[in-house]
Amino acid sequence: MELSLHEFADGATLAEKLADQVAHRLAAAIEAKGSASLAVSGGSTPKKFFQALSGRKIDWSKVTVTLVDERFVPADSPRSNHLLVKENLLRNEASSARFIPLFHDRPSVDEAAATATQETASIGNPFDVVILGMGGDGHTASFFPHGNHLSQALDEEGPRCVMPMEAEGADEPRLTFSFSSLTDAGLLVLHVEGEAKKDVLKTAQSGTDEAEMPIRAVLNRATSPVEIYWAP
Numbered sequence: 001m002e003l004s005l006h007e008f009a010d011g012a013t014l015a016e017k018l019a020d021q022v023a024h025r026l027a028a029a030i031e032a033k034g035s036a037s038l039a040v041s042g043g044s045t046p047k048k049f050f051q052a053l054s055g056r057k058i059d060w061s062k063v064t065v066t067l068v069d070e071r072f073v074p075a076d077s078p079r080s081n082h083l084l085v086k087e088n089l090l091r092n093e094a095s096s097a098r099f100i101p102l103f104h105d106r107p108s109v110d111e112a113a114a115t116a117t118q119e120t121a122s123i124g125n126p127f128d129v130v131i132l133g134m135g136g137d138g139h140t141a142s143f144f145p146h147g148n149h150l151s152q153a154l155d156e157e158g159p160r161c162v163m164p165m166e167a168e169g170a171d172e173p174r175l176t177f178s179f180s181s182l183t184d185a186g187l188l189v190l191h192v193e194g195e196a197k198k199d200v201l202k203t204a205q206s207g208t209d210e211a212e213m214p215i216r217a218v219l220n221r222a223t224s225p226v227e228i229y230w231a232p
């Protein structure tokens with residue numbers, strides 16, 4: 001599998017360089033086919049990158065943004081990845097981008113996932129850019145260790161769709177794009193920061209059990225080259 005490691009002196013420098021690279025890829029996609037698609041992660045890591053990207057001058061009205069995964073919480077919850085994206089990315093130059101949420105107010109996470117699959121069907125075949133993160137437990141997107149639908153989600157022959165996921169380490173139920181939806185992106189980035197997560201990556205690379213560390217599926221089986229962006 002093709003992995004490239006890009007190391008930076010600090011998170012601020014990483015954010016600017018990654019924003020440049022993503023803006024360049026989105027602009028190239030717009031030039032080539034008139035529109036572009038971007039799927040981003042939530043959590044604590046991408047905030048500075050989102051703020052940097054929101055200032056890049058591209059034709060954001062032709063960009064559709066969505067999330068690689070979401071918590072099954074409304075968009076005004078402090079736990080919502082949508083809220084993070086709204087407050088940090090969908091502003092400044094990027095305020096004209098279209099955003100498709102994964103959360104839908106349905107009685108169950110399964111029904112919300114079915115709606116999210118329909119709503120996102122027109123984008124991401126493949127995505128132009130996917131930005132993955134990674135938790136300290138080796139999860140990425142909402143591919144959580146021993147998640148209840150993990151083997152279906154990681155099936156590379158499985159459908160492009162949004163799936164429900166529940167796992168002990170996940171707090172609330174989750175919605176996640178499947179492995180096949182994310183790993184053939186035009187630009188596939190894994191954005192991780194901190195020494196602890198570098199160690200997690202090393203551990204992931206030294207073993208094979210994907211149920212224990214689902215990030216292994218991306219590192220070992222992604223169709224697209226994985227560009228790892230890391231800063232201390």
Ligand SMILES: O=C1O[C@H](COP(=O)(O)O)[C@@H](O)[C@H](O)[C@H]1O
Binds near residue numbers: 042132140141
């Ligand atoms: O739960 C999540 O966590 C991961 C990693 O988050 P971080 O706070 O350690 O940066 C994130 O990639 C994922 O999108 C999010 O839902």
